[in-house]
Amino acid sequence: MRKQLxxxxxxxxxxxxxxxxxxxxxxxxxxxxxxxxRAKVRQQQQVHQVIKYLGREEQRQQLQAIHDHLMEDASFHHSITSIFQ
Incomplete structure (x- = not known):
């Protein structure tokens, strides 16, 4: 097991x-x-890609939660949307 690690x-x-x-x-x-x-290196590359993807997905969810929380405030929502009209 130690050799594998x-x-x-x-x-x-x-x-x-x-x-x-x-x-x-x-x-x-x-x-x-x-x-x-070489096969083990390819597998480990795939693991790195999955970890990176999952990390990005978690960040997207966190940003969406922040956005949703901010937009609950009607005055903030109005001031932000008025900028883009």
Whole structure:
């Protein structure tokens, strides 16, 4: 299990471009010769994309909640909508 966690950390460091120097060179060499490692890197990229998407979706929901709360105030709603008329 520890080996898997270490590998996940190493892949994350590679994807986040924080892996430097000799460790980066070694990882790239392993990547060039290992189809299994390439598959794991692709999977981890997909995980990063899902996390990014979910984070954006959460921000959209938070912004919508703020918008809805602000628009409940009739005077604020009127002053904002009058700007765009």
């Amino acid at each position: 270490t590998e996940i950390e190493e892949i994350d460091a590679f994807l986040l471009q924080t892996l430097r120097g000799v460790p980066l060179l070694v990882f790239r060499a392993r990547l060039a010769v290992s189809a299994e490692l």
